Amino acid sequence: DAGVIQSPRHEVTEMGQEVTLRCKPISGHNSLFWYRQTMMRGLELLIYFNNNVPIDDSGMPEDRFSAKMPNASFSTLKIQPSEPRDSAVYFCASSARGHEQYFGPGTRLTVT
């Protein structure tokens, strides 16, 4: 298996622009997680999907952030409009329920 796939790996954008991050989980995994990592706050869970349904989005920082999972093999995290404080590494992870999580390589987002 190719593991969790994320794109793009790096994104540089200007404040106010829309940013879309993409994730393909490991085939057969039914749980998907989006995390954000910063030096100040460490790893934070943003949202959790189970069987394509958002179960907990309490970690999404504000309405500028949205996430979708239209099918079992694809998820997006969108930031609109982006702000400099959104600069971070965004990770997607997947697991089979009750088993270990596997992380993607991350997307390094820089908002100028």
Add this chain to the structure above:
Amino acid sequence: GIQVEQSPPDLILQEGANSTLRCNFSDSVNNLQWFHQNPWGQLINLFYIPSGTKQNGRLSATTVATERYSLLYISSSQTTDSGVYFCAVEFINDYKLSFGAGTTVTVRA
């Protein structure tokens, strides 16, 4: 509140040395994982170990669930072992991983 605590926060080793990293957690767990975040930022699974002992090459881990701690052993450390080691737990009746703050390991040649 529910917590995951790792120690020490930082560790500097000479190549070839052995070390032990500790993870304490505050409640019963379904799942415990150790990750290595390498200098390129990748989070690599080391162990899935809610209880018992596992070994993988120079690394081994032990979780004593009844006493709520886990240990990660690094033997004969190499410079490629440098990075941040995270312990993450899934508490009973939860679904998400709670991460410790990590132990930053620097191995010097």
